[in-house]
Amino acid sequence: MxxxxxxxxxxxxxxxxxxxxxxxxxxxxxxxxxxxxxxxxxxxxxxxxxxxxxxxxxxxxxxxxxxxxxxxxxxxxxxxxxxxxxxxxxxxxxxxxxSLSEEFFVSLRKQNLQIRYRVFLNSTEEFLGGNLDSEEVALFLFKSRQSRVEELINYAFNVCYECHVQYNELYMAHVLEQLYGFLGQHPELEKVGYGFKIKNSTSIRILLRGAVRLDVFEIQCKANRLTATY
Structure with a gap:
């Protein structure tokens, strides 16, 4: 910089x-x-x-x-x-x-959003594929992570507004909406040797794994051709 x-x-x-x-x-x-x-x-x-x-x-x-x-x-x-x-x-x-300072500020805000988005998708993909101690813990974690998705959506919307980008046109908006809905359904669990695992999480995990490779400002229609959809 x-x-x-x-x-x-x-x-x-x-x-x-x-x-x-x-x-x-x-x-x-x-x-x-x-x-x-x-x-x-x-x-x-x-x-x-x-x-x-x-x-x-x-x-x-x-x-x-x-x-x-x-x-x-x-x-x-x-x-x-x-x-x-x-x-x-x-x-x-x-x-x-x-003018250069304003351009730098916009670039910095985009970069920060990109980092925050990718880190969150990676950690969520790992969470969905990991083991959970109990059903009570799972329910708490679902609610907590869904709340974090909502916070990220609000942050992304504000950054897009400052950068003169239509948030709803981005693939990021589609990904976060799908993730928010999945967590809000209180996904079904299955018993395993060391606790519980989330059932039927493969599709949403593939969505997250594919989205993390894309630029955060990728338009949705273009991104749909580059990665799997949920």
Whole structure:
């Protein structure tokens, strides 16, 4: 990850009043790293000097000083150039950095969702194929994991909204919906030598195993041709 992009995103969130903990949660960067970046910002007193971003004050960018020989309204000898407000190179650089920071933030949110989704599918596939101590434990675990599926759905929906992606069009939405329904049916158990196993879990496990290989933003109709469906 480009350190300049990271610093810009931390600076933006810090300027909007986010705490170090909140910035870490939003960006996926460790709290200690966020703290060092914020401390460096204050120690260096960043302004509009070379190699730094314009000073942020309550979410606004300070106006750069006019160029030598140019009036404060952007004119020469009382006449505006081409009858338009002049844009200094610093302003253009600031706008470009903001665009890159926003692009980095979206990329980071997508990456975090991809990791969280894949880890959850892997752990759930292992859970469905493992042994359970008792029927009571199984029922508790079904409810607990179903609740975690719901949390992941809400998280994925929010990330998709921020990234301007239609969540319901994604194969991920289909997979999580199928998993939520399967767990909600309180799957039937069978007695084995060391407790209980879940019956008829093969199809849903194949679905999860196939989905974990796909990109989290894979469109459903395309993904249906690449992996088994439940």
């Amino acid at each position: 480009n350190r300049e992009y990271i610093n810009a995103e931390v600076q933006r969130l810090h300027g909007e009043g986010y705490s170090i903990r909140q910035i870490a949660a939003e960006t996926g960067i460790g709290k200690s790293s966020v703290g060092r970046i914020v401390k460096a910002m204050h120690d260096n007193n960043p302004g509009t000097g070379g190699g730094t971003h314009p000073e942020v004050d309550s979410g606004t960018v300070s106006k750069p000083a006019p160029e030598t020989g140019r009036n404060t309204d952007g004119t020469y000898n009382g006449r505006k150039d081409f009858d338009k407000e002049s844009v200094s190179p610093l302003q253009e650089d600031t706008e470009e950095n903001f």
